[in-house]
Amino acid sequence: MSEEKMMKTIDPTTGKTLKEYKTMTNDEMNSAVKACHEAFLEWKNKSAEERGKVIANIGKKLDEHKDELVKLMTSEMGKLLKQGEQEVELCSGICDYTAKNGPESLKDEERELPEGGKGYISYSPIGVIYGIQPWNFPAYQVVRYSIANLMAGNGVLLKHAENVTGSALLLEKIYIEAGLPENLFKVLLISHDQSDSVIENKLVRGVTLTGSPDAGKIIGKKAGENLKKTVLELGSNDAYIVLEDADIDLAVKTCVEGRLYNNGETCVAAKRFIVVDKVYDKFKEAFVEQMSQIKAGDPTKEDSDIGPMARKDLRDELHEQVEESVKKGAKILCGGKKPDGDGFFYPATILDELKPGMPAYDDELFGPVASLIKAKDAKDAMDIANSSRFGLGGGIFSKDEEKARELAKYHFDTGMVFINSFGLAKPNMPFGGVKDSGYGREHGGFGLHEFVNVKAIMLA
CATH class of the missing domain: 3.40.309.10 (Aldehyde Dehydrogenase; Chain A, domain 2)
Structure with a gap:
C-alpha cells in the first residue's frame, strides 16, 4: 500500500504542530470536481434573487461563527485577534453587498439593434471556478472570489494554503450550514502537481489566483494552455x-x-x-x-x-x-x-x-x-x-x-x-492591480462579471 500523504498546520506563535490532514487521492479530487460541476448544473438555474438569499445567509453564519473562525485563523497564521474580527466583519459585509446588489448587476440589459429589432445581453454562469488562495487572510481571500462566483451562478473549488487548512474547512462548513447546496463550494486538500490537473480538467472553466508574480506566471501559463480565463492578484510594493x-x-x-x-x-x-x-x-x-x-x-x-x-x-x-x-x-x-x-x-x-x-x-x-x-x-x-x-x-x-x-x-x-x-x-470598490501585480478585478460588482458568459441574444 502507498503511504498516505499528509499536510499540517503549525502555530506560528509556538512553532508547534496544530493538526494534520490527509491529502486527497487523485480519484477523490476528480470526484470532488465532478460533484461541484453537478451541483452547478442545478445552481445555475436558480434566480439571482434566490442565490442572493443564500449569500446573505452566509454573511449571517459568518457572524455567528466569528469567534471560532477568528481564534482558528490566529492559531494557524498569527494575526491579532482584533484584526481577525475585522476580517470576518469584512467578509460578512461582502456577502451583504453582493446579496443586495448582485441581482441588479447580473440582470439582462436591453439594447435597440441598428437595423431594428431588440438585443439582450445576459450574464450567464459558465461553470466551475477554481481558486488558489494564500494564507494571509484565510477567510477574506476565499470570500472575495467565492461569493461573487456563487452569486453569478458558478460552482467554486478552493485550494487554500496548507498552513490554513482548518480555516478552509470551517468556511466550507459555514457555507453549507447557510443553505448552500452540498459540493457547490468544495475544498480540495491537494498538492501542487494535483492542482495542475485540476486546471486541465474540462469541467473547470476559470482559474483565479492570489499569490506571487512567479506563481501567477505559472498558473496563467497553465490556464492559457488550456484556454481558460484567469484573474490574478499578485504581489506588490505599494x-x-x-x-x-x-x-x-x-x-x-x-x-x-x-x-x-x-x-x-x-x-x-x-x-x-x-x-x-x-x-x-x-x-x-x-x-x-x-x-x-x-x-x-x-x-x-x-x-x-x-x-x-x-x-x-x-x-x-x-x-x-x-x-x-x-x-x-x-x-x-x-x-x-x-x-x-x-x-x-x-x-x-x-x-x-x-x-x-x-x-x-x-x-x-x-x-x-x-x-x-x-x-x-x-x-x-x-x-x-x-x-x-x-x-x-x-x-x-x-x-x-x-x-x-x-x-x-x-x-x-x-x-x-x-x-x-x-x-x-471595500465591498463596493474594485480591487486589483496592473503590471506584475496581476489583472482582473474583484469587488464593486466587477468580480461578478469576471467569470460569466456575456451572451448576446438578438431578435429581429
Whole structure:
C-alpha cells in the first residue's frame, strides 16, 4: 500500500504542530470536481434573487461563527485577534453587498439593434471556478472570489494554503450550514502537481489566483494552455508618497498602521515610504520613534501590536532580504534583528538610504519592514513610485485633496490609491492591480462579471 500523504498546520506563535490532514487521492479530487460541476448544473438555474438569499445567509453564519473562525485563523497564521474580527466583519459585509446588489448587476440589459429589432445581453454562469488562495487572510481571500462566483451562478473549488487548512474547512462548513447546496463550494486538500490537473480538467472553466508574480506566471501559463480565463492578484510594493504640504502626524500614524497591519503580511500594504526632501527628516524622526515602540508578541494578548510571521521560512526569507539590502549599503534605523526563542517573530524595522538593486527597494518585503526613500519633489516621488514593476495600491499624503486626486488619477500607475489614509478592500470598490501585480478585478460588482458568459441574444 502507498503511504498516505499528509499536510499540517503549525502555530506560528509556538512553532508547534496544530493538526494534520490527509491529502486527497487523485480519484477523490476528480470526484470532488465532478460533484461541484453537478451541483452547478442545478445552481445555475436558480434566480439571482434566490442565490442572493443564500449569500446573505452566509454573511449571517459568518457572524455567528466569528469567534471560532477568528481564534482558528490566529492559531494557524498569527494575526491579532482584533484584526481577525475585522476580517470576518469584512467578509460578512461582502456577502451583504453582493446579496443586495448582485441581482441588479447580473440582470439582462436591453439594447435597440441598428437595423431594428431588440438585443439582450445576459450574464450567464459558465461553470466551475477554481481558486488558489494564500494564507494571509484565510477567510477574506476565499470570500472575495467565492461569493461573487456563487452569486453569478458558478460552482467554486478552493485550494487554500496548507498552513490554513482548518480555516478552509470551517468556511466550507459555514457555507453549507447557510443553505448552500452540498459540493457547490468544495475544498480540495491537494498538492501542487494535483492542482495542475485540476486546471486541465474540462469541467473547470476559470482559474483565479492570489499569490506571487512567479506563481501567477505559472498558473496563467497553465490556464492559457488550456484556454481558460484567469484573474490574478499578485504581489506588490505599494508606495506611500508624503508631499511637502502633508499633515506629518497623520502621515506617520497612517504609515505605521499601513506597514504593520496583519503583521505586515498584506498584498495591498504600505511598503515603500517616499518622502519629499523638505519634510523627510521630520517624517523620519517621528516614523522611527513610533515603529521603535511596536511590540511583537502573542497575538491573543491585547498588549501585542503585531504577532508572529506566518511561517519560519517566510521570516528567514524576509531577514535575508534585510541583510542583503544592508550589505548593499542600506541603513537600519530600527529593528532588523531576528529574535531568539519560540515562534516566528520579527521586529518592526525601517531601512533607510535605499537604492535600486537592493531587495528593500526593488522587491516585495512581506513582513513588518518599511523601506524609507527620499525624493527631491512631488514629480521625483511619483517617478520613484512608478518605477516599480508592481502596481497594486499606493497612497498620497497632501492637504490639497484635489491635487492628490489628480496625481492619483493621471499619474499613479496602480489599481488603487488611498489619499490621506490607508485601506484594504471595500465591498463596493474594485480591487486589483496592473503590471506584475496581476489583472482582473474583484469587488464593486466587477468580480461578478469576471467569470460569466456575456451572451448576446438578438431578435429581429
